[in-house]
Amino acid sequence: MDLYGHNEFEPDAVAAGRFRPAANAEIGRVVRIDGATSEVALDRLLLEALASDPDPAVAQSGQVGGQVKMKVGDLLLVANVRNLRSEDIAGERLLAHIDFLGEGNADANGGIYNFRRGVTRYPVPGCRVHPVTDADMKQIFAADERPHIQIGTVFPTDDVRGALFIDALLGKHFALLGSTGTGKSTSAALILHRICEAAPNGHIVMLDPHGEYPSAFPNGARFNVDNLEMPYWLMNFEEHCEVFLTQKGPERQFDADILAKCLLQARSRNRVAQGITKLTVDSPVPYVLSDLTTAIQTEMGKLERAGDTAPYLRLKTKIDEIKGDPRYAFMFSGMLVADRMSQFLSRVFRLGSDGPPISIVDLSGIPSDIVSVVVSMLSRMLFDYAIWAREHERRPVLLVCEEAHRYVPARMDIEGQAVRKILERIAKEGRKYGIALGLITQRPSDLAEGVLSQCGTIISMRLNNERDQAFVRAAMPEGAKGFLDVVPALRNRECIVCGEGVSIPIRVRFDDLPSDMRPASADPYFSEVWSEPVTDEDALDRIVARWRAQSR
Numbered sequence: 001m002d003l004y005g006h007n008e009f010e011p012d013a014v015a016a017g018r019f020r021p022a023a024n025a026e027i028g029r030v031v032r033i034d035g036a037t038s039e040v041a042l043d044r045l046l047l048e049a050l051a052s053d054p055d056p057a058v059a060q061s062g063q064v065g066g067q068v069k070m071k072v073g074d075l076l077l078v079a080n081v082r083n084l085r086s087e088d089i090a091g092e093r094l095l096a097h098i099d100f101l102g103e104g105n106a107d108a109n110g111g112i113y114n115f116r117r118g119v120t121r122y123p124v125p126g127c128r129v130h131p132v133t134d135a136d137m138k139q140i141f142a143a144d145e146r147p148h149i150q151i152g153t154v155f156p157t158d159d160v161r162g163a164l165f166i167d168a169l170l171g172k173h174f175a176l177l178g179s180t181g182t183g184k185s186t187s188a189a190l191i192l193h194r195i196c197e198a199a200p201n202g203h204i205v206m207l208d209p210h211g212e213y214p215s216a217f218p219n220g221a222r223f224n225v226d227n228l229e230m231p232y233w234l235m236n237f238e239e240h241c242e243v244f245l246t247q248k249g250p251e252r253q254f255d256a257d258i259l260a261k262c263l264l265q266a267r268s269r270n271r272v273a274q275g276i277t278k279l280t281v282d283s284p285v286p287y288v289l290s291d292l293t294t295a296i297q298t299e300m301g302k303l304e305r306a307g308d309t310a311p312y313l314r315l316k317t318k319i320d321e322i323k324g325d326p327r328y329a330f331m332f333s334g335m336l337v338a339d340r341m342s343q344f345l346s347r348v349f350r351l352g353s354d355g356p357p358i359s360i361v362d363l364s365g366i367p368s369d370i371v372s373v374v375v376s377m378l379s380r381m382l383f384d385y386a387i388w389a390r391e392h393e394r395r396p397v398l399l400v401c402e403e404a405h406r407y408v409p410a411r412m413d414i415e416g417q418a419v420r421k422i423l424e425r426i427a428k429e430g431r432k433y434g435i436a437l438g439l440i441t442q443r444p445s446d447l448a449e450g451v452l453s454q455c456g457t458i459i460s461m462r463l464n465n466e467r468d469q470a471f472v473r474a475a476m477p478e479g480a481k482g483f484l485d486v487v488p489a490l491r492n493r494e495c496i497v498c499g500e501g502v503s504i505p506i507r508v509r510f511d512d513l514p515s516d517m518r519p520a521s522a523d524p525y526f527s528e529v530w531s532e533p534v535t536d537e538d539a540l541d542r543i544v545a546r547w548r549a550q551s552r
Contacts, residue, residue, distance in 0.1 A: 027062055028129040030070060031095070033122050038079070040068070040129050041087065042094045050131055060156040061131030065486045065507060067140075068098065069112065069130050070123045076112045077103050077119055078132065078140060080505070082485060101504045104139065112136045117504055134160070141506060149194035151187075155494070155507035162497070162508035164191070164457070166198060169501035170398055170436035172456025173427060177444045177472060182461040183493035185402075185521040187510050188440050189216040191459075192358060192400065193517060202357035203350045203397040205382065207375055209406065211364040212519035221355055223348060224362035225327075230374065231336040231344065232289070234381065237263065237281040238418045239373050244318050247311075255311045262295035262315075263287075286339050289332065293319055327367045331374070345385060348378070349397060375407050376419035383426055386433035396434035399426065404439040405446040420448070427454040445471040457501035462490040483507065 027050065028042035047062045060066035064084055070077045079098035087093045100122075104115035111133065132140075134157055141154050143163035154160040176191070178184040192204060193216075206213055214222045235243065237260060245255050266287040267279060276285060293316050300312035322328050345351055350359050361378065363371050382397055389395070401407060407419045408427075426437050427450070439455060441447055445467045452458075452475050463469050473484045476498060483496045483505045490496070491509075498505035 025130065026128045027068070027131055028094075028096075030123045030125050030127040030129060032125065035122075037082070038098055038100070038122075040096050040098055042084075042096055042129065044086075044092050044094050047094070055134045056156045056158065057134045057137045057160075058131045062096070062129075065155070065483070067101070067132040067137075069132050069136065070127050071106060071110075071130070072121045072123050072127065074106055075103050075121055076106045077121075077123060078112070078115070078136075080483065102140070112139050115140045115142075115503075140504070144503070147198065149191070149198050150511075151190060151194060152508040152510040155509060162502075162506050164497070164501045165503075166195065169457050170195075170396070170438075171431055172500045173431065173437040173439070173454055174457040174459065174499075174501060175404075175439040175441070175444070175452055175455040176459045176461075177441060177463065177468075178461025178495070179464045179468075180442050181492070181523065182490070183510065184440065184442065184461055185212055185519045186513055187459075187461065187493060187495065188400070188402070188438075189213065189517065189519050190510055190513050192217075193513070195398070196357050200357055203395055204358040204400065205349055205378070205397065206358060206360045206400045207363060207378065207402060208360050209363045209371070209403045210521070211362045212521045213360045213402075214362060214520075216513075216517055216519040217356070217358055217360060218516070219356050221347075221350065221359040222362060223359060225330040225365040228330045228348075228361070229333075229336060229344070230331045230377065231286070231340065232332050233267075233286045233337070234284050234341065234344075234377060235373070236284075236380065236418075238421075239376055239380075240281075242373050242376075242418055243322070243370060244315060246314060246318060251311070255315060258296070258299065258311055259315060262292055262299060265295040266291040284341060286337055288337055289319060289323055289334075328370065330366070331370070345381065349382060349385070351385070351395060351397075372407060372419045375401075376422055379419065379426060380422045383422060383430065383433070383435055386430070386435050390433065394434050396436060398436040398438060400438040400440065402440045404441045404451075405443045408439075408448045408451045410446055410448050424448065424451055427451045444468050444475075447471075449475075455499070457497065457499035459495050459497050460484065460487055461495045462492070463487050 025046070027046045028040050030038065031041045032039040042062050050061060051059050053059045057067070061068055062081060064081055066081050068079055068081060070079070077100060079100045082097040082099055084094050084096045087095050100119045102115055102117045103119050104112040107113055110130070137154060137157055137160045141160050141162065143165070147166045148163040149166060150161045150163050152162050154162045176184060176188055192206070195204065196202065211224070214220070240259060240263060241256050244259060245252055247255055260281050263281050264279070267281070267283060267285045269291055270285050270287060276283065279285065296312050296316050300309050303309055322332050348359055348361070350357060363374065366374055379399060382399055386397070401423065408423045409420065423437070426435055430437055439447070439451065444452060445465070449471070458472065458475060460472055463472065469484065469487060476484055483498060486507070487496060493510040494508065495510065496505065496507055
């Protein structure tokens, strides 16, 4: 018997259950080496015998999604099993494609220590293959000294903790993907809770389109249509166009030229008060909407033919319509003219504030035709702040965008190009300025491919749609693609994590969150609710009152 407990045995004894291989016994041999992906031959009877081992890691070794190890000199190479197939009719010899994860040093008992990512020495055909033990898993997935958060347990163990490295996770962006009902929102809340606990002085902004997350962060700052108070003059020219212009095609450009000229005149009225010498249509200088409509009226009065006044009338009518619509009061109220830009940035982005590290922007009450502009403004102001703050103390900010496919769609013909442009720019350049981006979506195939490819860490929960699976597989690093084969079979609140945020790709079962820390995204129990009579007779009247008042 050698270091790994290899010995001769009778196959009939294994089949009859009279032989139990040692945890480090040989279970197969390497038959082909291709670099990152290679092939090994495994003994089916031995795998079946190992399946009843009390060590969960040993029991899973050699199975799809499990790990195996190979000894090369004084090193132990660890690989993940991607797939299995039978080589003979009897099915006693199995061939498996494996993906190498990394290597470590071998101790006297055949265990592994000092594990690191990547492989420097490859085995040769004929090299023995051995199961990975629970002790090996603890060494393989042990977090190093870098700051990290623990989010769950590594499959198939119950005590090996899965860790995400904070700086790598946020510094190079991350994406959380999963079909509806897989526990995506609760998992996102768990990750953000862990980050807040590790960084109590952090700056996190969550864009919440459904109003789910305020219940998960009762101590966080919450903003909605009742208290957001976002000044309209913070919009740049492109965002002004998305709000005020109604025409398409060539007429839109003509309207935009008129708006640019009149907007610059309106902003110019405050140039002296602000001490500004260089003014553009994008400068965040306060102006009064009546000054804008007056400028439009003045320009229209200079025309000699009445037929040329249509673009001016369209602009003036749209502005007056928005001013008088109470749904837009959170942004276009006459009370928002004062210069409170610093206070707004501090309040919403948690900059220079002693408050909680996270703010939730509830977008559910914002009119649908302007919600993309609001997201664009918030994202752009965050990015512009980071650019102009480079010479001062850098305070990185994490921007988390739920339902990201709504704002960065794969199709170019969808409205809301301003928000798409700024989020794409943050994805490509944000890390240089300390802006981290977290994308959460149930439809990754509807997300712009260039944005997902910029995410250094991908956290993939179960994806039922084949198109989504193929899209994510294309964004995965080569060594982790084998893990994606099990994505359709993942349980709820289970995920595959790969990329910069982990030392090697891992399959993790998320920790449970207390009920008071979960988002309000649970599915209703129809059978339970419909079996009980209605007890609150006045609820409908209160709902109608809030509905009519457009207030929560």
